[in-house]
Amino acid sequence: MRDRILAWTTNVAIASGAFPPPEGFRRMTVWVAVDDGRVVGWANTSRGRDADxxxxxxxxxxxxLDDYxxxxxxxxxxxxxxxxxxxYLWVLDDNPRAQAFYRRNGFAFDGAEKIxxxxxxxxxxxVR
Known part of the structure; x- marks a missing residue:
């Protein structure tokens, strides 16, 4: 498989100062996994959204994608x-596969939960 990880940062007119950022605007970075020109996965990060x-x-x-x-x-x-x-990250309570993946990457539950x-x-x- 020829995975390529492409990274880009959200670029909008506000970056130049031409427009004020909309309320709630957060800058994030997105990575995309591509195989033969097809997007097969993505990840995104930002500064923590939570007050705590x-x-x-x-x-x-x-x-x-499931096939991958x-x-x-x-x-x-x-x-x-x-x-x-x-x-840190939030993971669905009923997704044991993802939870195991994150544990293998050094994450542990810290007791916080939300709906x-x-x-x-x-x-x-x-958190790790």
Whole structure:
């Protein structure tokens, strides 16, 4: 597989100062895994969104197509996005596969949990 990790930072007119940032604007970085020109996964990071953020860096999201599970794509994305830096993330309570993946990457539950307002699912916080 010819995975390529492409990184880019959200670039909008506000970066030049031409427009004020909209309320709630957060700068984030996104990494995309591509195989033969097809996006097969992505990860995004930003400064921690939570008022009680345990670290400055948050892995906000990680997704890999089912056909690419177990092929190293998720690990390549985590390596590119956060490396070994201290960080935190939220993981779905009913996703043991993802929880095991994050534990292998040094994350541990810190006891914080929340209900996602958009999806109405329980999430647990993991920190390293």
């Amino acid at each position: 953020a345990p670290r400055d860096l948050e892995l906000e999201g990680l997704y890999v 599970h177990g092929r190293g794509v998720g690990q390549a994305l985590v390596d590119a996005a956060i490396g070994t830096r201290p960080s 996602d307002e958009s999806w109405h699912v329980r999430e647990l916080r993991m």
